[in-house]
Structures are given as C-alpha cells and as structure tokens.
Amino acid sequence: MAHDLTLRIDSARYWHTVMRSGEIGPGKAGGLRRLALTDADKEMRDLFVTWCTEAGCTVTIDRVGNIFARRPGVDDHVPPVVIGSHLDTQFAAGKYDGIVGVLAGLEILRTLDDGRVRTRRPLEVVCWTNEEGARFTPPMVASGAFANVFDVDWVLALRDDDGKGFGAELARIGYAGKEAVGGRPLDAYFELHIEQGPILEREHVPVGVVVGGYAVRGMHVDMRGETAHAGPTPMDRRRNALIGASMLAVAVNDVGWKYHATEGKATVPRIVAWPNKAGILAEYAQLTCDVRHADPAVADAMWADVQAAMPECARRANVDMAIAGEWKFGSERFDPGCLRLVREAADALGIRHRDILSQAGHDAYYISRVAPTALIFTPCRDGISHNEAEHADVDDTVPGVNVLLHAVLARANRP
Amino acid sequence: MAHDLTLRIDSARYWHTVMRSGEIGPGKAGGLRRLALTDADKEMRDLFVTWCTEAGCTVTIDRVGNIFARRPGVDDHVPPVVIGSHLDTQFAAGKYDGIVGVLAGLEILRTLDDGRVRTRRPLEVVCWTNEEGARFTPPMVASGAFANVFDVDWVLALRDDDGKGFGAELARIGYAGKEAVGGRPLDAYFELHIEQGPILEREHVPVGVVVGGYAVRGMHVDMRGETAHAGPTPMDRRRNALIGASMLAVAVNDVGWKYHATEGKATVPRIVAWPNKAGILAEYAQLTCDVRHADPAVADAMWADVQAAMPECARRANVDMAIAGEWKFGSERFDPGCLRLVREAADALGIRHRDILSQAGHDAYYISRVAPTALIFTPCRDGISHNEAEHADVDDTVPGVNVLLHAVLARANRP
Numbered sequence: 001m002a003h004d005l006t007l008r009i010d011s012a013r014y015w016h017t018v019m020r021s022g023e024i025g026p027g028k029a030g031g032l033r034r035l036a037l038t039d040a041d042k043e044m045r046d047l048f049v050t051w052c053t054e055a056g057c058t059v060t061i062d063r064v065g066n067i068f069a070r071r072p073g074v075d076d077h078v079p080p081v082v083i084g085s086h087l088d089t090q091f092a093a094g095k096y097d098g099i100v101g102v103l104a105g106l107e108i109l110r111t112l113d114d115g116r117v118r119t120r121r122p123l124e125v126v127c128w129t130n131e132e133g134a135r136f137t138p139p140m141v142a143s144g145a146f147a148n149v150f151d152v153d154w155v156l157a158l159r160d161d162d163g164k165g166f167g168a169e170l171a172r173i174g175y176a177g178k179e180a181v182g183g184r185p186l187d188a189y190f191e192l193h194i195e196q197g198p199i200l201e202r203e204h205v206p207v208g209v210v211v212g213g214y215a216v217r218g219m220h221v222d223m224r225g226e227t228a229h230a231g232p233t234p235m236d237r238r239r240n241a242l243i244g245a246s247m248l249a250v251a252v253n254d255v256g257w258k259y260h261a262t263e264g265k266a267t268v269p270r271i272v273a274w275p276n277k278a279g280i281l282a283e284y285a286q287l288t289c290d291v292r293h294a295d296p297a298v299a300d301a302m303w304a305d306v307q308a309a310m311p312e313c314a315r316r317a318n319v320d321m322a323i324a325g326e327w328k329f330g331s332e333r334f335d336p337g338c339l340r341l342v343r344e345a346a347d348a349l350g351i352r353h354r355d356i357l358s359q360a361g362h363d364a365y366y367i368s369r370v371a372p373t374a375l376i377f378t379p380c381r382d383g384i385s386h387n388e389a390e391h392a393d394v395d396d397t398v399p400g401v402n403v404l405l406h407a408v409l410a411r412a413n414r415p
Numbered sequence: 416m417a418h419d420l421t422l423r424i425d426s427a428r429y430w431h432t433v434m435r436s437g438e439i440g441p442g443k444a445g446g447l448r449r450l451a452l453t454d455a456d457k458e459m460r461d462l463f464v465t466w467c468t469e470a471g472c473t474v475t476i477d478r479v480g481n482i483f484a485r486r487p488g489v490d491d492h493v494p495p496v497v498i499g500s501h502l503d504t505q506f507a508a509g510k511y512d513g514i515v516g517v518l519a520g521l522e523i524l525r526t527l528d529d530g531r532v533r534t535r536r537p538l539e540v541v542c543w544t545n546e547e548g549a550r551f552t553p554p555m556v557a558s559g560a561f562a563n564v565f566d567v568d569w570v571l572a573l574r575d576d577d578g579k580g581f582g583a584e585l586a587r588i589g590y591a592g593k594e595a596v597g598g599r600p601l602d603a604y605f606e607l608h609i610e611q612g613p614i615l616e617r618e619h620v621p622v623g624v625v626v627g628g629y630a631v632r633g634m635h636v637d638m639r640g641e642t643a644h645a646g647p648t649p650m651d652r653r654r655n656a657l658i659g660a661s662m663l664a665v666a667v668n669d670v671g672w673k674y675h676a677t678e679g680k681a682t683v684p685r686i687v688a689w690p691n692k693a694g695i696l697a698e699y700a701q702l703t704c705d706v707r708h709a710d711p712a713v714a715d716a717m718w719a720d721v722q723a724a725m726p727e728c729a730r731r732a733n734v735d736m737a738i739a740g741e742w743k744f745g746s747e748r749f750d751p752g753c754l755r756l757v758r759e760a761a762d763a764l765g766i767r768h769r770d771i772l773s774q775a776g777h778d779a780y781y782i783s784r785v786a787p788t789a790l791i792f793t794p795c796r797d798g799i800s801h802n803e804a805e806h807a808d809v810d811d812t813v814p815g816v817n818v819l820l821h822a823v824l825a826r827a828n829r830p
Binding site: 090091092132133134137138139195196197198214216218226227228229230231232233234235236237240242243245246247249250253256257260263264265266267268269270271272273274275276277278279280281282283288290292317358359360361383384385386387388 | 505506507547548549552553554610611612613629631633641642643644645646647648649650651655657658660661662664665668671672675678679680681682683684685686687688689690691692693694695696697698703705707732773774775776798799800801802803
C-alpha cells in the first residue's frame with residue numbers, strides 16, 4: 001500500500017458520534033426504535049447532514065431519500081469510492097446495526113481532513129433509506145432502487161401498516177430529494193457492519209472479511225378460508241385461515257430444525273389475519289417466512305421442503321394457500337479485488353481477520369450488482385442483534401474502521 | 416292459554432324492518448359490517464328508537480348504551496316482561512344474527528297495538544350493546560353488566576384495537592345514557608335468535624326451544640419470547656413468540672378434532688404478535704382460543720387437553736406461556752317455566768318445535784342469572800353465520816315470532 005500506513009481514526013470522536021446517535025429514537029430498554037422516515041429518523045438524518053456539512057462535504061439527497069456526502073478527489077471527474085450503511089433501525093434495536101458503518105464513513109473523512117490527506121478519486125459517504133424494512137417492507141429497498149432492483153415509483157408507493165406512504169413520509173420529513181436514484185457509476189462500495197452473529201467475538205477476531213451471504217429465500221403466503229361462527233360451525237366445515245397460517249408456521253420452523261446441524265435457519269417473523277377477532281373464524285391470513293443457508297443448493301432444498309409442506313397444511317386446515325410474493329438475496333459474492341484490499345489493509349495494520357459469510361441482508365448485496373463491493377464485519381456481543389440488548393464495544397469496532405480506512409485509501413488512490 | 420290465540424304478527428311489516436336494518440352498515444358481499452358504537456350502529460339505533468317512539472313506547476338508555484322501549488302494563492308497577500337481543504354485528508356478518516330478535520320484539524308491540532291488546536304486566540323491548548365482542552372484547556358485555564357479571568366502569572374503560580374507548584365511543588354516538596345498569600327486577604326475559612347451526616333447517620322444524628348452551632371455556636394466552644435477528648440467530652437460540660402461538664393454535668385445533676365425533680369444537684379466532692415485522696423474531700404474542708361441548712364435563716376435559724398442550728408448546732418454541740384471561744359461559748340452563756310457555760305456545764299454534772342446545776354465546780345467558788329466561792331459535796340456511804352469506808327466510812322465521820308473541824302474552828298476563 002502506497003499511502004501513509006500510520007494514519008488512524010480518532011476513536012473517541014468516532015464513538016462520540018455513535019453514542020450521540022444512540023440518544024435519538026430511544027427504545028424501551030436502552031436501545032433504539034428509530035423506524036425509517038419517522039420524526040426520530042429525521043432528527044438523526046439532520047444531525048448526520050450537519051456533521052457532513054461541517055466536515056466540508058457536499059450533501060445531496062436522491063428521490064428515495066438516500067443521503068450522499070461527497071469529498072472531492074484530486075481527479076474529481078472519475079467515479080467515487082463510496083462508504084455507507086443505514087441509520088434506520090428495527091422496532092426493537094440496538095445502537096450499532098447500520099449506524100457504526102455510516103458513522104465510520106464520516107469518521108474516515110474527518111480523519112483524512114485532519115491529516116490533510118487527499119485522494120485521487122472522490123469519496124462519498126452514503127446513508128441508505130429504510131434498510132431494515134421494519135416500517136416499509138421489503139428491506140433494503142432504497143439501495144435496491146439505486147441498483148435497479150426496484151422501480152423508484154414502486155418504492156415511493158409503498159405503505160406502512162398504518163397506510164402511510166413512503167413518498168409522503170419522505171416529503172414530510174424533508175428528505176424527498178431531487179437527485180436521480182442510481183444511474184451513475186461507482187468505483188467501489190465498502191460497507192462496515194456488526195456481524196449480528198457470534199463468530200468473531202468467539203474467535204477474538206476483530207475483522208470479518210465477508211466473502212458472500214447466506215442464500216435467503218423468502219415469501220409471503222396468502223391463506224384464504226371463510227368466516228364462520230366460532231361456536232356452532234363443526235370442525236369439518238371450518239376453513240379458518242389462521243389455522244392454515246399456524247400449521248405452515250410450525251412446518252417452516254420444523255424445516256429450520258431439520259437443517260440446524262449445518263446452520264440452516266427458517267423463520268416466521270409475521271402473521272396477519274382478518275378479521276382476527278373473538279367469535280369468528282378468519283377468512284384471510286398472510287404469513288411471511290424465509291429460509292437461509294450458506295450453501296445456495298441447500299437453501300433451495302429447504303425452500304422445496306417449505307413449499308412441499310404447503311399443500312398438506314392447506315388440506316388439513318381446509319384453506320387455499322398461494323404465494324403472494326417471493327424474494328431472493330445473499331447468493332451474491334463480493335468483489336475479489338476489494339476483498340483483497342481489506343485483507344491487505346488488515347495485514348498491514350497487524351489486525352487479525354478471517355473470511356466469513358453474512359447471514360443477514362445488507363445494502364451491500366444490492367450495490368454489489370452495480371459496483372465492486374466489499375463488506376466488513378466487526379464483532380457484536382453474544383451475536384445478539386435486532387434486540388435492544390445488542391452491544392458493540394468501541395475497542396472491538398475501531399480496528400475494523402481503521403482497516404476500512406486503509407482499504408478505501410488503497411482503492412481511491414490506485415492508478 | 417287465556418288470551419286470544421288468533422293473534423298473529425304482520426309478517427310483511429316485520430320483514431320490512433329486518434330488510435331496512437339490512438341496508439345500514441353494508442359489508443362487502445351483501446351482508447353487514449355494523450360494529451358496536453360505530454356510525455352505522457348509531458344510524459341503526461336512531462332508526463330503532465324512532466320506530467319504538469312511533470309505536471308509543473317510552474325509550475330509556477342505560478349507562479352502557481342498552482336501549483329499553485317500554486309499553487305500559489295494566490298493572491304498571493310490577494316488573495316487566497322483556498324481549499330482546501342485539502343490533503350490532505360481526506366484521507363479516509349477515510342481516511339476521513341478533514337483529515331478527517330485537518325487531519321481533521318491536522313487531523310484537525306493534526301487533527298488540529293493532530289489536531288493542533293490553534297486558535297485565537308492562538312489556539319492554541331491549542337492544543343490548545356490543546353483543547358480538549367484535550370491536551370490544553369480551554362479547555355480551557352490556558347484558559353482562561346488566562346481570563352484574565361485569566362492572567360498569569370496567570366496561571366503559573374497554574378499548575378497541577385502535578385504542579378508542581367504549582365510553583368515549585358511546586358518548587360520541589349519543590348513547591351514553593343516564594339510567595343505572597340493571598339493579599331492577601325483570602319478570603322474565605325472552606330472546607329469539609337464528610340458530611347459527613344446521614339442525615332446525617335439516618329437520619324442517621321452525622322453532623328450537625333452547626334448554627341451555629354448549630359449555631364454553633375460553634382464554635387469552637400470552638407468549639413471551641425475545642426479539643432477535645431473523646438471519647443469524649441459530650435455531651436453538653430462538654425464542655420466537657409467534658412460533659409458540661402457532662404451535663398452540665395447532666394444538667387447540669387438534670383438540671377440536673379429537674372431540675369432533677361428539678360435536679366438540681375448539682377455535683383459535685385471533686393471534687396478535689409484536690413486532691410482527693419482517694426480519695425480526697417476535698418477543699410477544701397473544702392467542703385467543705376456546706373449546707365448546709354440550710357436556711360441561713367433556714368441555715372441561717377439552718380444556719384440560721389444551722392446558723396440557725401449553726407446556727410442550729412452550730418448551731418446543733422456547734417461550735414462556737401464561738394465561739392472561741379466562742371466561743366461561745353456556746353452562747346455564749334456562750327457566751323451565753318460561754320454556755314450558757314457549758312449547759305450549761308452539762303447540763297451541765300447531766308449530767313444530769324441538770328442544771335444542773345453543774352452541775354460541777347469547778345475551779340470554781347472562782340475563783338468565785338475574786331473571787327467568789327463555790331462548791327461542793329459528794332456522795338459518797346451512798347453519799352459516801358470522802359470514803355475509805348468512806340467510807334466514809321470512810317464512811322460516813315468522814312462526815318463531817308468533818310463538819314468542821304468545822309465550823310473552825301468557826307470561827305477561829299470568830295471575
């Protein structure tokens with residue numbers, strides 16, 4: 001690496017920004033509840049924009065609310081190297097998921113300013129909108145729009161469970177930007193994220209070089225039955241959609257256990273039913289589920305098991321079942337050149353690292369479809385995430401940010 | 416029977432009121448969606464009050480919104496004979512459940528006026544509030560308050576799923592009356608209701624003399640797990656409350672099938688979960704369930720089966736389960752004297768009748784705890800109810816109303 005290898009981020013300054021973010025949108029148990037496009041999200045975005053502006057960046061917002069903070073390059077007309085993640089959270093979340101990645105990008109720009117370091121290529125820090133999908137399903141919808149996976153108008157038309165629109169809420173909080181979504185080349189994209197799993201902590205390795213993801217296959221399943229009186233209707237005339245959904249939920253969970261030995265997972269995070277009231281059988285229910293496995297072929301087999309269970313559940317519950325939507329991600333493999341820069345930076349700094357697979361969804365997946373991409377993991381305590389007890393330690397996180405700094409410098413300065 | 420046995424209701428006039436009610440609060444498939452204390456409920460109540468006032472009745476409203484329309488007796492200081500049911504409906508309901516009973520009472524008063532028939536005791540027609548429990552759980556809450564089963568302030572503090580209060584909504588629609596709830600003697604209570612089961616139609620018997628109910632045992636069960644990421648969290652570290660709820664739902668349904676041969680039923684009409692969002696395991700879920708059987712001892716055995724399934728489901732899903740509320744009804748037996756009057760009236764009119772058990776909840780259960788009570792069933796097509804396809808035929812219903820007329824006359828005029 002040709003650049004100054006003594007450069008390090010300011011750990012205290014970095015962690016101060018993480019802790020300051022941790023005050024915005026408090027949860028009920030010490031964590032965060034900062035759903036996309038809420039007042040808390042606006043407050044965090046405003047603070048982030050202020051920080052970026054104070055760091056001398058030019059801030060632009062695109063039509064789906066993605067925020068880009070740009071630091072010019074010596075050669076400012078070539079595609080930028082981009083660092084980013086997300087600032088929105090789940091309903092019950094920690095202070096680190098996504099946040100440590102966006103603020104690592106900010107800290108890197110500040111560090112370069114302090115050292116009066118210029119880069120050949122411009123740098124950008126990005127905050128992607130609604131990564132979690134907690135308020136507007138599906139997740140990673142704005143990075144997906146950037147990567148042409150989703151249509152911008154379709155994204156703006158999404159509604160939350162209260163019927164509020166993505167576009168309307170974006171405008172309400174003042175982040176309906178004018179910039180086109182995507183459609184411009186990125187030299188590379190780097191994301192740093194907590195692992196959300198126990199491996200790095202267990203092995204005392206501070207940096208995970210994410211070579212790819214667990215293959216994820218997900219779907220919404222619609223169940224259609226018939227309303228009837230909860231009292232007189234004989235069991236053999238019932239078509240309770242909620243029973244169909246429950247049977248399929250148990251079947252999905254069983255598939256997870258079947259593949260548990262090879263770390264397969266199957267999840268039912270959500271069931272809705274209608275009318276879902278005392279005294280009446282449900283005529284409609286929808287179940288959301290997914291399966292995940294490191295080996296895409298095994299994920300496909302798990303998926304086939306879930307689909308094979310559907311007719312039997314439908315028959316036993318005497319309801320109709322139909323797939324209402326499917327999605328796939330995690331089979332992407334990240335860019336070997338960018339990953340090599342991460343490993344080289346870690347080696348140069350004397351920081352232990354290992355290759356790892358991601359089990360969660362990340363904006364990096366979609367961006368990897370349009371730009372060379374690398375994803376770096378840092379440890380999180382007990383692998384706990386999407387829980388207010390999520391915890392990342394400053395000393396476990398900073399090594400990853402320094403590795404990110406030097407990988408980005410190497411990429412941005414390459415000939 | 417000492418009174419004029421040639422008296423008959425005006426079938427066309429009666430059915431006109433049923434059809435007029437059937438226009439208020441339309442559903443999406445030809446039936447009704449007239450939830451308690453909604454604008455539609457107010458419109459129906461206003462019309463009912465107008466009809467009663469035009470029939471010369473004095474209308475009073477009690478603090479939980481029960482409407483009483485009174486026709487004086489010759490001896491007006493003795494307790495009244497009361498006829499009633501409810502005008503609210505389920506989310507997906509027909510035009511007959513409850514409604515044919517209230518309007519039968521109105522038609523009987525009109526018939527007596529036409530014939531210039533006076534009764535020794537006063538008569539009252541009552542519309543009980545929120546019988547269905549579709550908007551404010553539990554069901555039969557206002558007749559229950561009348562019978563001292565529920566505290567009035569507790570009823571007024573109930574909230575719907577949108578957080579709106581029973582008392583506030585009652586005031587909003589103008590039916591927060593000033594009369595005390597209950598606390599006065601009734602000479603007798605008669606209710607006419609569609610069967611909500613297939614027996615009368617199948618046997619071509621127009622009148623069911625309800626001797627009692629199926630024993631109902633119901634509960635809400637709280638499940639407590641832990642939020643976690645739907646991706647990395649290993650199966651053996653998951654505490655997904657939604658999986659616990661689904662397992663218990665399947666177990667409850669299995670209990671229903673176990674007792675199907677003796678017409679036992681077990682129902683899960685409702686599951687709620689939190690956060691219930693993509694990407695995160697649920698930390699909380701609540702399941703509502705009940706079992707029903709003609710034999711209270713068997714209902715108790717079914718109940719024991721459900722409770723026995725709970726620890727196993729809790730263990731398999733790795734969640735905590737606790738009963739959050741229980742209820743029982745249906746073991747009441749109606750008044751032999753009032754039932755005898757119903758059978759005698761049917762015999763006198765040459766109308767076939769049979770004894771029958773009720774499988775659904777009715778206001779008559781709670782009122783039977785404070786007054787001699789009879790419940791009369793009329794046929795409904797295919798036994799379908801709590802469905803917009805619910806249907807009752809005028810020719811199948813009018814015989815029951817005439818039987819009700821003469822049973823009420825006999826009771827009101829007895830020495």
